[in-house]
Amino acid sequence: SQKIEQNSEALNIQEGKTATLTCNYTNYSPAYLQWYRQDPGRGPVFLLLIRENEKEKRKERLKVTFDTTLKQSLFHITASQPADSATYLCALGGTASKLTFGTGTRLQVTL
């Protein structure tokens, strides 16, 4: 069955450092992969989309890589700030466009 795995343990990082979150998937050939931020009790907020034929995408302090051979995406936040503390979800989509979400990784940025 299809599986999307993200680190279930929280990632604690010091302000100013680069946070790297991992998303691995199996039994899936997504046309694209997306990353979302979710704060407690709120809806997910779209951050970045990367297609299967793209290796890397950047947006301000965010960078996403997509390796379809390894079936893995890495999500980087550079110069992290306490305001970046949230749960980050990766989501995979196919031609039918329905998104399937991973379980998310909680990021905590401390001073």
Added chain:
Amino acid sequence: AAGVIQSPRHLIKEKRETATLKCYPIPRHDTVYWYQQGPGQDPQFLISFYEKMQSDKGSIPDRFSAQQFSDYHSELNMSSLELGDSALYFCASSSERKNNYGYTFGSGTRLTVV
């Protein structure tokens, strides 16, 4: 900019009652999705509509139904509610023609079944 509007924000129902959740997508978005998120879990896809027609169906119980109306708003109807239906229910919309912008989610409806 207009966002996805969901109502109500909170809903408390008793077991075996019915509930109706409403969603108003972003104007000119052609696809609406419903997701259910339990505590500490990832959002689970329920159902989607493209141009008012059901386009995909996920793990939606038979007790639930949904539709999209001519004005593009959507409603999720839930009957014979069970304690396990307590969750956050999110609606999201997107434009298939501009699939670089991801989904826009609403703030969700928190359903509590007692």
